[in-house]
Amino acid sequence: MTERRTIPNWSTGIGLRSPHLAEIAATRPELGFLEVHAENYMAETAALDRLLELRRDYPVSLHGVALSLGSAEELDRAHLGRFKALIGRIEPVLVSEHLAWSAIGGAYLNDLLPLPYNEESLDIFCSHVEEAQEAIGRRLLIENPSSYLRYRHSCIPEAEFLTEVARRTGCGILCDVNNIYVSARNFGFNPIAYLDALPVEATGEIHLAGHHTAEDVDILIDDHGSRVAQPVWELYAAALRSLGPVPTLIEWDTNLPALEMLLDEARHAQELAHVHRHADIA
Amino acid sequence: MHKSWPMSTDMPTLLELQMQLRRAALGGDTAEIVAAIHGDGLDPAARVGIYRNHAFATLGASLQGTFPVVCRLVDERFFAYAAHEYLREHPPHSRCLVEYGADFADFLTDFEPCAALSYLADVARFEWALNIAATVREVTPLSPVALAAVPAEQAANVALRLQPSLTYLTSPWPIDAIWRANQQSEVSTIDLASGGISLEVRRSGAAVAWRRLDPASFAFRTALADGFVLAAAMAGATLQDPAFDLAAAIQHVFAEGLATAYCLSPEEEAPQ
Numbered sequence: 245m246t247e248r249r250t251i252p253n254w255s256t257g258i259g260l261r262s263p264h265l266a267e268i269a270a271t272r273p274e275l276g277f278l279e280v281h282a283e284n285y286m287a288e289t290a291a292l293d294r295l296l297e298l299r300r301d302y303p304v305s306l307h308g309v310a311l312s313l314g315s316a317e318e319l320d321r322a323h324l325g326r327f328k329a330l331i332g333r334i335e336p337v338l339v340s341e342h343l344a345w346s347a348i349g350g351a352y353l354n355d356l357l358p359l360p361y362n363e364e365s366l367d368i369f370c371s372h373v374e375e376a377q378e379a380i381g382r383r384l385l386i387e388n389p390s391s392y393l394r395y396r397h398s399c400i401p402e403a404e405f406l407t408e409v410a411r412r413t414g415c416g417i418l419c420d421v422n423n424i425y426v427s428a429r430n431f432g433f434n435p436i437a438y439l440d441a442l443p444v445e446a447t448g449e450i451h452l453a454g455h456h457t458a459e460d461v462d463i464l465i466d467d468h469g470s471r472v473a474q475p476v477w478e479l480y481a482a483a484l485r486s487l488g489p490v491p492t493l494i495e496w497d498t499n500l501p502a503l504e505m506l507l508d509e510a511r512h513a514q515e516l517a518h519v520h521r522h523a524d525i526a
Numbered sequence: 527m528h529k530s531w532p533m534s535t536d537m538p539t540l541l542e543l544q545m546q547l548r549r550a551a552l553g554g555d556t557a558e559i560v561a562a563i564h565g566d567g568l569d570p571a572a573r574v575g576i577y578r579n580h581a582f583a584t585l586g587a588s589l590q591g592t593f594p595v596v597c598r599l600v601d602e603r604f605f606a607y608a609a610h611e612y613l614r615e616h617p618p619h620s621r622c623l624v625e626y627g628a629d630f631a632d633f634l635t636d637f638e639p640c641a642a643l644s645y646l647a648d649v650a651r652f653e654w655a656l657n658i659a660a661t662v663r664e665v666t667p668l669s670p671v672a673l674a675a676v677p678a679e680q681a682a683n684v685a686l687r688l689q690p691s692l693t694y695l696t697s698p699w700p701i702d703a704i705w706r707a708n709q710q711s712e713v714s715t716i717d718l719a720s721g722g723i724s725l726e727v728r729r730s731g732a733a734v735a736w737r738r739l740d741p742a743s744f745a746f747r748t749a750l751a752d753g754f755v756l757a758a759a760m761a762g763a764t765l766q767d768p769a770f771d772l773a774a775a776i777q778h779v780f781a782e783g784l785a786t787a788y789c790l791s792p793e794e795e796a797p798q
Contacts, residue, residue, distance in 0.1 A: 283621055283622050283623070284622075286622045287622055287624050287625065287661035287662070288661060288662055288663035289624070289660060289661050290660070290732045290733075293732060310621030310622075311621075312621075315544065316539065316540040316541035316544055317541070320621065323621050326622075345544060346621070347621065348541070348544040348545060348548050349545060349548060350619055351548055351552070351617035351618070351619070352617065352618045352619065352620065352621050353548060353551050353552075353577075353581050353617070354580075354581060354584050354585055354588070354618070354623065355551070355577060355580050355581055355584070357544075357547060357551075357577065359540075360537075360540065360543060362531065362537070363530065363531060364539065364540050365540050368540060392573050392576045392577070393563045393564070393566075393570070393573040393574065393576075393577075394563060394564045394566060395543065395562055395563055395564070396537075396562055396563060396564060397537035397538070397543075397562065399531045399532050400531045430566070431566060432566075458576070460572075461568055461572050462567075462568070463568070463573075463576065465576070
């Protein structure tokens with residue numbers, strides 16, 4: 245399971261949303277890679293045609309949001325087949341999914357819902373990751389989620405759970421720094437300790453995004469709807485110190501701004517990555 | 527690395543937990559899932575509420591994206607209410623949200639609060655047809671030369687497969703005019719009594735296209751789309767127009783690139 249194309253580990257990219265497709269195609273901004281949500285390109289839309297053109301000029305990362313690897317039921321084989329077919333057409337540099345579930349009993353809930361972390365969910369999750377990796381013939385990166393609730397029957401710390409998934413299945417880890425920050429604030433754990441618990445060699449990508457505070461309760465909501473918050477930039481710098489440079493993506497999915505603002509965020513991430521790259525060399 | 531972690535004996539299975547959260551996220555009972563989570567300083571129900579609100583907001587937004595004119599006709603608040611009621615009973619099966627809403631028009635047909643807007647469900651059917659055309663690629667059209675291989679005595683038994691992006695729909699209301707008028711900021715007056723229409727909606731290259739068909743052409747093409755053989759399709763068209771010209775109709779079907787394959791079937795009954 246090797247990637248056909250690779251990108252340098254100091255690459256920075258942006259999440260590509262359809263309102264920006266035309267502008268990116270026309271202006272071809274300098275970016276290390278583009279990342280798309282796989283499920284947005286599984287139908288035969290004009291947006292898919294655009295992406296198939298852009299992939300000639302940009303490395304593309306395919307980010308699945310609906311495989312529902314954490315479901316207690318069997319994987320949706322039809323959906324997995326569509327995921328595989330899209331990978332064949334896009335030939336992405338990275339393929340990722342989530343430590344979460346989103347469908348049960350035939351209903352797709354369009355969310356990355358939290359799992360309880362215990363032996364049962366670990367076995368189920370690992371077997372689904374293995375099945376998916378076998379089906380697509382590629383290594384998956386699995387992203388740590390943001391969450392707003394914890395189950396009483398969770399007994400494994402999340403970073404430890406994710407590390408064990410990587411050890412058992414050979415998958416990589418997509419370290420979402422904003423998600424660590426959001427969950428750490430929501431549940432009162434130390435985000436640096438979480439980062440330190442992740443295996444350096446398995447971490448293949450970093451995500452950065454914005455969040456906001458819920459209106460009526462003291463909970464941070466990971467909405468990908470604003471600039472990356474300052475404490476998250478600081479946590480990113482800590483991640484670079486412990487992980488070294490890792491391909492980094494700016495995600496922005498709601499309240500979509502002008503493309504220039506995303507590019508500006510990506511440049512900031514690039515500057516930080518360069519600082520640490522040179523610090524590494526020195 | 528730990529080889530085992532402490533387990534409690536009374537824990538619900540993963541499947542049970544997921545069915546409990548699904549029920550709560552779709553607006554149903556929350557008691558069981560609330561009992562299974564930590565408060566962490568808050569009312570656990572408020573934590574569950576974040577996921578329920580997300581499900582309704584994002585799935586509702588997805589429906590609004592597919593049915594923008596229906597939304598405009600009833601206003602956003604009413605649409606959100608209708609979408610809420612719909613997705614409680616009909617959550618998506620497909621994980622591609624552009625494929626969500628196939629039976630939204632049927633739901634609206636029976637949705638009592640909008641019974642006064644008799645054309646609303648048909649506008650939804652039209653928007654669903656536009657959505658199909660926008661998300662299904664055309665396949666290579668069949669050349670009419672291919673039919674030369676069919677023996678003359680078998681010609682009446684030819685069934686054509688048509689483009690997968692096609693939808694044929696008919697309505698007693700001018701739904702295409704209603705749709706077009708609602709693309710403007712100022713909606714012009716539509717004469718609802720202007721009569722029924724028969725529409726063909728399809729993908730055309732990268733774009734979506736539709737046009738009105740005369741009743742005989744509509745009957746003919748609908749019969750073909752439903753898999754009837756040429757003789758049966760012609761019988762249905764002739765009921766609409768005794769002077770229906772089969773040769774010209776077939777020629778148009780091929781010239782417009784609608785046919786993608788053919789097969790020979792035994793005789794079938796004419797469509798009703």
